[in-house]
Amino acid sequence: MRTSWIVGLLTAVLLLGACSDPSDGPETAPPTPDVSRGATTHQRAQTSPSASTAVVAPRVLYLGDSLAMEAQRVLGQELRRNLRATYTSAPYSGTTPCDYLEGTGKKSLVPDKDKAAALVRALHPDFVVLQFWGNAWYYTWCMDGISHAASPQKYFSRYRADLKRLTDQIAAAGGARRPRIVWVAQGPDPITPDRVRRVNELYEAQAAASDDVVADAGATVAPAGSRYSWAQYLPCTAYEYEHPDYCTQPDRDRTALHLDKDYLHFCLAPTTPTPRPCPVRSPGILRIAQEITRVIGTS
Numbered sequence: 001m002r003t004s005w006i007v008g009l010l011t012a013v014l015l016l017g018a019c020s021d022p023s024d025g026p027e028t029a030p031p032t033p034d035v036s037r038g039a040t041t042h043q044r045a046q047t048s049p050s051a052s053t054a055v056v057a058p059r060v061l062y063l064g065d066s067l068a069m070e071a072q073r074v075l076g077q078e079l080r081r082n083l084r085a086t087y088t089s090a091p092y093s094g095t096t097p098c099d100y101l102e103g104t105g106k107k108s109l110v111p112d113k114d115k116a117a118a119l120v121r122a123l124h125p126d127f128v129v130l131q132f133w134g135n136a137w138y139y140t141w142c143m144d145g146i147s148h149a150a151s152p153q154k155y156f157s158r159y160r161a162d163l164k165r166l167t168d169q170i171a172a173a174g175g176a177r178r179p180r181i182v183w184v185a186q187g188p189d190p191i192t193p194d195r196v197r198r199v200n201e202l203y204e205a206q207a208a209a210s211d212d213v214v215a216d217a218g219a220t221v222a223p224a225g226s227r228y229s230w231a232q233y234l235p236c237t238a239y240e241y242e243h244p245d246y247c248t249q250p251d252r253d254r255t256a257l258h259l260d261k262d263y264l265h266f267c268l269a270p271t272t273p274t275p276r277p278c279p280v281r282s283p284g285i286l287r288i289a290q291e292i293t294r295v296i297g298t299s
Helices: 004-015 066-083 116-123 152-177 193-209 217-221 238-242 283-297
Strands: 041-044 059-064 086-089 127-131 180-184 213-215
Touching (some): 059 066, 059 116, 066 086, 066 127, 066 283, 116 127, 116 152, 127 283, 152 193, 180 283, 213 283
Parallel strands (some): 059 086, 127 180, 180 213
């Protein structure tokens, strides 16, 4: 299924510790992340004197992989503007749910201080947003060498178990103030579309089992009526027409979601060796952030 453009773009994906699923991931574990560059941020919304006192501003914690890394700034802006939220983000590129589990020791890309349960105990969030593409190969140690390419069923079984463990740890850390988890469903994958479909089904099943919710942000970056068909461009939305910076090709009635050489990420700036929030306006990131914000606002 590979084409020449897919082979060429994998180098860019690897630079950011991305979470795609090529059949040949790196043979050795990645270097330990530089904790000093962790992306944890604490931001409280400014309360307007005219804001309605009936609106309860939520506390939101955002964790995840490179997709969360690139989207963290925009999501914070949307949450603060629309919900007056207090917002904290601590994404790490290349991660999967097991990286945020306590008890993994050194077999994790996430330091102990930023584990999901540790942050819940420290911050007492109302919502924990979890966004993972579903690391399907050998990049992170905590998957114990399990990959989708080598053993799909073993991969899905392990992924399901890790979702439950992470949910249980977050719930225990929250105690009587247990935060609600928002699982972010992912957009289409042109290499293994069924893998993303099944990962999203696991998110839905776990959310249903624990009274949590799913934000189907992936649907906002997929063609209408074809949820798992990958597209680099989609028609501009009404919002994007009203805000021209987000409609990249108005003369063709479409906007770009991905760069030519990166099918996975939604930032319209090239990836860099040092993971960072996306530095440019990117329609795909905004669409995802708006859907997550909408779900939190109605939950």
